[in-house]
Amino acid sequence: MSTITHVDSGDSDSDCSIGFSLLFGDDSAAQIDSPMALPYAAINVHSYVPMKLDFRADNFSKWKACFEALCGTFALMSHIDGTAPPNPLTPLWIQEDCCVRSWIYSTISDAVHDFIMEADPTAHKLWAGIAARFWANRAPRAIFLSQAFMTLTQGDLSVEAYGQERKKAADRLRDVGRPVDDTMMVLNLLRGANPRFSSSCDIIADDPDITFSSALDRLALKELRLAEEAKLVTSTALNASTPSGCGSSGRSSMPPPPQQLLAQQQQQGGGGGGGGQQRRKRNNNRKGGGGGQQPQQPRAPNPNGPWICINPWGQQGQAGGFGGGGQGSRGGGQQRGGPGLLGSAPQAHTAVAAQQSGGQAQWDMAGLVAALQ
Structure with a gap:
């Protein structure tokens, strides 16, 4: 078991190294000389810069403002504003610059990344290249x-x-x-x-x-x-167009539609026709006497004809003597024969249905054909 002995203050540095070596091992002294891990190296950069810089998005102003706020929060503005780096470069400055470069790479698109990529870059070179590209022309x-x-x-x-x-x-x-x-x-x-x-x-x-x-x-x-x-x-127009009740009955004050009016008129007309038939039946009963209803004679069916074609010249010839066989005028009974001024009177053609026989219509076919010719 190792023990720590009392040492003088003059050799405090070497003695501290010996004491740490005894307590934590031989590698602890080397860890003290190396730069410590930065507290902002593992932050979520998208929480501070929520957009990606792109040529087509036209968002350089917003990206620039958010990124400058991020660098100012952790006192890293010297890496992008053109401040000269220390000479020689210290390990802490190199670590900070690498952290800023990783933030830039994480918040730009592939097109912007390809445009600003170069050998041995620094955060300031990347920042200047982006600004020059978006401020061109x-x-x-x-x-x-x-x-x-x-x-x-x-x-x-x-x-x-x-x-x-x-x-x-x-x-x-x-x-x-x-x-x-x-x-x-x-x-x-x-x-x-x-x-x-x-x-x-x-x-x-x-x-x-x-x-x-x-x-x-x-x-x-x-x-x-x-x-x-x-x-x-x-809302006012809707209330005005809604039908409201009229009186205690609650019926609508709007007139009925045309279809309803037409149906009512047809019902009234049908009722009137029925009353007229009943009145005609009562009149027939009165004419037949009080003894009862007389039997009605069967009526023959109406023929489809007659079709009558009358020639007015023929009628005038028969009545006034235009034809050769007519009687004379009032002056002396002298007949007026021969053709008239317009020529001889045309012959009258008449097609008349024959007398009803046996309840069937008989037609004079020869007369009908002659009339149609």
Whole structure:
């Protein structure tokens, strides 16, 4: 069993090493000389930077703000702001720089990673390469971004969504070195608002000290009021269109539909017809006497004819003497023969059904054929 002996204060360093060696083994002295594990080396970086930087996402401003907040929390801003590293490099500085580089790699997309990858990188080199890529062509981009900011309108968007789009457009301009002040934000917000907010926009424009957030809140309040008024109008229209009861009977005051009126008229007409038949039966009984009803003679069936085709010239010839066999006029009984002014009178063709015999219709087929020709 090893024991610790009393040593003088002059040899305290060497004696401490001997004492640790006796208590914890020979490797404990080497562990004291190595740098200690950093407390922030194992943190979840996505809790501090919740988005991934991407060329298509247009989120460099948000990513930059979150990453700078993370480095400032653990006093590591010197690794990205261009502060000169110590010379020579210390193990602690190398460990901190590796930690910052791992945070950068974890919060960028593969496309950004491929663009900034280089040999022997440091955290500051990676940070500068990302900023240079997203800040490239700032002047041409500022022209297009300014046009997009000025022409942005609300359309069918809600006030909240419209305000977010307006703020994103202003952030893009700030990234290219063209920040937008609060007054221009308010004026452009009112210019692109929906026409139904025109009255509220006039009131907001009269306030010279209003901020963008306050103007957005007023428009949101107006939007809420308009929505409530629309609900009230809808409920009122529904109540007006609902049929209400009339009197104590509780029947509807609305007229019946046309189908119901037509059915009632048909029922009334049928009832009237039935009453007329009963009256005709009573009249027949009175005519027959009080002794009872007389037997009715059977009626022969009606023929399908007669079909009669009469020539008016033939009738005139028989009545007035147009034909050769007619009688004369009143003047002397002299017959008027020969063809008339329009020529000879045409012959009359008559097709008449024959007399009924045996209850069946007999037709003069020769006369019918002649009439149809």
